Amino acid sequence: MDVHLDGLFNLNVSYDYDEDYVYKDDDPDLKGGQAVWIPLVYSVVLILGLFGNGLLLAALALKKRAWRTSDTFILHLSVADVLLLITLPLWAAQATQSCGWCIGLALCRISAVIFKLNFFCGIFLLAIICLDRYLSLVHAKQLYSHKKPMLTHLSCLSVWLVSLLLTIPEWLYMPLERHPWKEEKTQCFLGLYTANKHLGSRISHHVFSAAAGVVIFFSCGTPWLQRSAKTIRKRVVTLILVGVFSLCWIPYNVVLVIDTFRGTETTSDALSGLPRSSRRTALKVTAVLGCVHACLRPLLYLGLSSDFRKWTLAMLSCVRAEPKGSVWELGVGDDALLEQNPETEQLKQLASVDQQVQVKMAT
Known part of the structure; x- marks a missing residue:
């Protein structure tokens, strides 16, 4: 009996086992424990930030008779920080959930707008504060005064308006990206634009932030003439x-500057100098560091302002107290002539003494 085995042994089919059994990392975002440390950092920042800014806003609310120009700027800085703190749970959830950003494009764009709004409000208000101190101490000119509070409020509102205009790219271009091999997972990246046509949006960010930075560092770096202990403080x-x-x-x-000028998604890693994935990770990590700032300012107030520290301890001890001075002595709106020429105050004191002597002699 003949047995034909040609069909069995002549079957020439190769099977690539490597293709099915090659190991792929489930999620590169989880490398380095990002799913653990990012929510942890955001949680600490949220708790400290809400508590500290809550105390600060309560102190400002109780200052009915002693409101100063510095307090107005501190109020706007605190409001910008609170808005950013509210969005932190959304960014923390993205780092832990398997679906990534699961709450839609609208909230992604709103969160990105608030993030950028916090940055620009902070840097613009700091620029105004530093410029006011420079003009007051070096040129004996005042931008703001407690006698003209309307100008202070208009300046702060202008800062908010300009900052909102600079967030227009986030409203229009902020994307939700699909995971490379997880189609059901979406990601919301802060400041990440993936097309060359959005380069102008990045340029506006760099130009305005650089301009504000120049004002700040020029004002702070220029030697100030005043040498009194109060002004040095x-x-x-x-x-x-x-x-x-x-x-x-x-x-x-x-x-962000590196990501803008070293290439986009269509640029190869060899040309960009830094892999796109590395730049995304760097943007994510440095954005966390930027959010940390939202909880640091109240801690600085508590450490450097004796009035705010005494009021906080009194409130925590359930003792009613009203802050008298500014929660933090920035010096905005102080008398420029007195700070520029400390001898003026001495002359006024001498004139007052002479006047008193003349009154006594007349009587």
Whole structure:
């Protein structure tokens, strides 16, 4: 009996086992424990930020008779921080959920707008504060005064308006990206535009932030003529405020500049100099650092302002107290002539003494 086995042994089919069994990382975003440390950092920032800014806003609300120009700027800075803090749970959820950003494009764009709004409000208000201090101490000119509060409020509202205009690209272009091999997962990236036509939006961000930065560092870097202990203290306070802001936000803006000028999605890694995935990770990490700033300013107030510290301890002890001075002595709206020429105050005191002597002699 003949047995034909040609059909079995002549079957020449190769099977690529590597194709099905090659290992792929489930999610590159989880490398380095991002799903753990990002929500942890955001949670700490949220708790500290809401508590600290809540105390600050309560202190400002109780200042019925002692409201100063510095307090107006502090109020607007605190409101910008609170808005950013409200969005932190959304960014924390994106890092932990398997679907990524699961709540739609609208909330993605709103969160990105608030993030950018916080940055521009912060840097523009700091620029105004530093410029006012520079003009007051070096040129004996006042931009603001407690006698003209309307100008202060108009300046702050103008800052909000300009900042909102600069967030228009987020409203129009902010994308929700699909995961490379998880179609059901979407991601919301802060400041990430994926097409060359959006380059103009990035340029406006860089130009306005650089202009505000130049004003800040020129105003802070120029030697101030006043040498009194009070003015030196106010200068140190302003420098600390600027320094903390710079440490938190400069890394994000540096990565943003690199991502703008070193290539987009269509640019190969060899030409861009830095892989696109690495730039995305850098944007994500530095954005977290920028958000940390939202909880630091109240801590600085608590550490450097004796009035705010005493009021906070009194409130925590359930003792009713009303802050008398500014929660933080920025010096905005102070008398420029007195700070420029301390001898003026001495002359006024001498004139007052002479007047008293003349009155006594007349009687």
